[in-house]
Amino acid sequence: MDLATLLFPNVTETPEDLESRYPQRQLAEGAVVTRMAPSPTGFVHLGNLVQGLVAERMAHQSGGVLFLRVEDTDAKREVAGAVEVLIDSLKHYDICFDEGATKEGDQGIYGPYRQRQRANLYHVYAKKLVQQGMAYPCFCTEEVLTAMRADQEEKKVNFGYYGSYAVWRDRPIEDVKAAMDAGKPWVLRFRSTGSIENQFKYNDLVKGSLTITENDIDHVLLKADGIPTYHFAHAVDDHLMRTTHVVRGDEWLPSLPFHLQLFRALDFKIPKYVHIGPLMKMDGTSKRKLSKRKDPELALTYYKAAGFPVSAVYEYIMTLLNSNYEDWRKANPTADSDSFKFSYKKLNPAGALFDYAKLCDVSKNEIAKMDADTVYALAVEFAEEFDPDFALCLKRDPDFTKAIFAIGRGGKKPRKDLATWLDVKPYMGFFYDEYFVSEGFGDKYAPSVIRGALEAFLAVYDPTDDASTWFDKVKAVTTQIGFAADMKEYKANPEAFPGSVADVSSFIRVAVTGKTNSPDLYTVMQLLGDKAVQRVRTAIDSL
Ligand code: GLU
Numbered sequence: 001m002d003l004a005t006l007l008f009p010n011v012t013e014t015p016e017d018l019e020s021r022y023p024q025r026q027l028a029e030g031a032v033v034t035r036m037a038p039s040p041t042g043f044v045h046l047g048n049l050v051q052g053l054v055a056e057r058m059a060h061q062s063g064g065v066l067f068l069r070v071e072d073t074d075a076k077r078e079v080a081g082a083v084e085v086l087i088d089s090l091k092h093y094d095i096c097f098d099e100g101a102t103k104e105g106d107q108g109i110y111g112p113y114r115q116r117q118r119a120n121l122y123h124v125y126a127k128k129l130v131q132q133g134m135a136y137p138c139f140c141t142e143e144v145l146t147a148m149r150a151d152q153e154e155k156k157v158n159f160g161y162y163g164s165y166a167v168w169r170d171r172p173i174e175d176v177k178a179a180m181d182a183g184k185p186w187v188l189r190f191r192s193t194g195s196i197e198n199q200f201k202y203n204d205l206v207k208g209s210l211t212i213t214e215n216d217i218d219h220v221l222l223k224a225d226g227i228p229t230y231h232f233a234h235a236v237d238d239h240l241m242r243t244t245h246v247v248r249g250d251e252w253l254p255s256l257p258f259h260l261q262l263f264r265a266l267d268f269k270i271p272k273y274v275h276i277g278p279l280m281k282m283d284g285t286s287k288r289k290l291s292k293r294k295d296p297e298l299a300l301t302y303y304k305a306a307g308f309p310v311s312a313v314y315e316y317i318m319t320l321l322n323s324n325y326e327d328w329r330k331a332n333p334t335a336d337s338d339s340f341k342f343s344y345k346k347l348n349p350a351g352a353l354f355d356y357a358k359l360c361d362v363s364k365n366e367i368a369k370m371d372a373d374t375v376y377a378l379a380v381e382f383a384e385e386f387d388p389d390f391a392l393c394l395k396r397d398p399d400f401t402k403a404i405f406a407i408g409r410g411g412k413k414p415r416k417d418l419a420t421w422l423d424v425k426p427y428m429g430f431f432y433d434e435y436f437v438s439e440g441f442g443d444k445y446a447p448s449v450i451r452g453a454l455e456a457f458l459a460v461y462d463p464t465d466d467a468s469t470w471f472d473k474v475k476a477v478t479t480q481i482g483f484a485a486d487m488k489e490y491k492a493n494p495e496a497f498p499g500s501v502a503d504v505s506s507f508i509r510v511a512v513t514g515k516t517n518s519p520d521l522y523t524v525m526q527l528l529g530d531k532a533v534q535r536v537r538t539a540i541d542s543l
Contacts, residue, residue, distance in 0.1 A: 003173050004130040006180070007137055007188070011120070011127045018124055022110055022240040031064035034245045034274075035100070035238075036090075039071045042079030044089045044300045045292070046317075047249060047279055050352070052095045053317055054276060055247040057342040059098075064244070068100030069237060070114040073227050089300050093310055110241040115233050122228045125236050125266060126188055126221060134265050135221055137186040138168040139179045158196070160217040161189065169218065188222035194261055202260065205274045206347045207250070215257040231258055239268040250275040250351075274344055277351025290354060297356065307382050307421030309370075312363035318342075319362065320352040333369065364416040372406040375418075379405070382421035390425055393432045403527055404428050407519040417519070430513045431528065438514040438539070441507065445499065447543040450507050453481050454540050457508055461536075463529065467522045478504045511539035 034055045059066035099108030106113050129135035152159050194214030202210045221232040263270045279290045290298045303313050318325040383391035394401045408415030429435030456477040475485040478501040484490035490500040512535050525532040
């Protein structure tokens with residue numbers, strides 16, 4: 001019996017069978033077929049979104065296919081429900097797959113899309129490699145491998161299973177048989193013909209031209225349980241699923257020499273590689289990678305809980321990936337982002353620099369662009385999940401809440417008060433009695449002065465006045481208490497007055513809203529109706 005049959009007695013299919021079972025895709029010239037291939041560890045991070053967005057744009061902009069493959073070969077790291085979480089998180093950001101693993105099972109003819117269900121497919125190619133003398137079983141135990149590593153450390157030579165360290169490389173079949181008969185577990189190793197003396201050029205679509213040193217290690221292809229390593233699964237899956245472009249993190253770059261070697265050994269067409277740099281951030285004056293341990297903003301769940309609208313995160317990532325996106329957005333404020341011509345060529349090979357303040361700015365612009373109905377819907381949705389009491393408040397009188405959100409909205413220069421849905425409560429919670437808290441009037445003016453101003457204001461306030469009449473009355477009150485009604489006059493000679501119309505407005509504002517900063521005061525009072533007057537009265541009583 002030959003070695004291949006000894007190792008894989010049950011494999012009857014051939015690579016040719018698989019080639020016809022998974023035919024070439026019939027797509028237009030230039031269509032990109034790419035995938036996301038996450039391991040279901042339960043943690044979805046911003047890098048997944050970045051990668052997903054690059055892959056999604058490259059696929060869909062070219063009329064190609066984006067599919068989801070679940071890389072569950074490492075059962076130890078797997079977390080229940082992780083695939084669902086991933087699908088939901090990406091969908092939340094508008095990244096939808098055309099094919100692959102879904103919550104309801106597989107969709108598409110290139111499956112199964114979960115690697116553990118593909119064991120028999122890998123074995124077909126494993127058998128072929130053994131037949132061709134390009135793979136062999138290795139029975140080394142953990143102890144043997146650990147001792148080998150210690151020896152290499154001592155001799156100061158490269159780590160790994162290669163050269164004279166590759167002790168099972170050329171064993172006779174009798175040894176293999178004997179080890180198998182003794183029930184010893186084995187892994188399948190690649191027989192590398194590479195040498196670290198040799199280098200060659202390879203062009204990565206993001207990193208550019210790379211000088212690659214050949215791989216000389218006999219890496220593991222199949223683990224003892226018959227499940228492939230990432231490397232082998234990557235080659236077989238991306239070949240059979242007809243992937244044209246591999247979009248992945250650049251932590252895989254060191255494995256690229258082996259991957260290229262593997263594709264060649266298997267006689268597979270090599271896909272194009274798009275290795276994306278990590279997300280970086282400034283830490284003091286130096287740049288570092290965003291870290292799971294140190295940076296809560298790496299988790300995708302963070303953005304939802306922090307109240308960033310989906311569109312803001314999406315817009316921000318686009319500005320990170322393609323530096324011309326921002327200008328395009330300015331010129332096309334209402335255009336669908338899909339009409340932007342995305343280019344992988346603009347990705348920063350060293351990784352994008354994540355800037356939280358910039359994200360907040362982008363988000364302010366996004367929320368400022370929304371109409372009041374949209375703001376209402378999204379703010380309520382957020383509050384329902386994260387602040388249910390406040391949600392009840394917002395929903396008590398939807399028209400009233402929408403009218404509040406309409407203040408300063410629309411027009412050429414909309415107000416940019418909200419960066420996240422968390423800002424809603426501090427911004428306009430005062431409209432509802434349960435969230436009204438007075439910051440107080442400070443100690444710049446004596447309570448009697450403030451009381452006098454508020455009393456004079458109440459005496460003339462008429463809710464049916466229009467905005468300019470209202471303001472004329474505020475100015476009249478200002479003059480009446482000896483403050484400056486004309487700001488120019490006041491600025492020219494501030495010593496001549498105890499204060500100005502700005503101070504008087506501020507007294508009224510603090511009385512009505514509890515704060516020195518608020519949306520347009522006239523409109524606020526209009527919306528509050530009788531409550532505005534009551535609040536001024538309460539303030540007078542407290543002074
Ligand atoms: N499972 C690998 C990871 O999560 C996928 C890398 C790839 O896209 O090929 O990093």
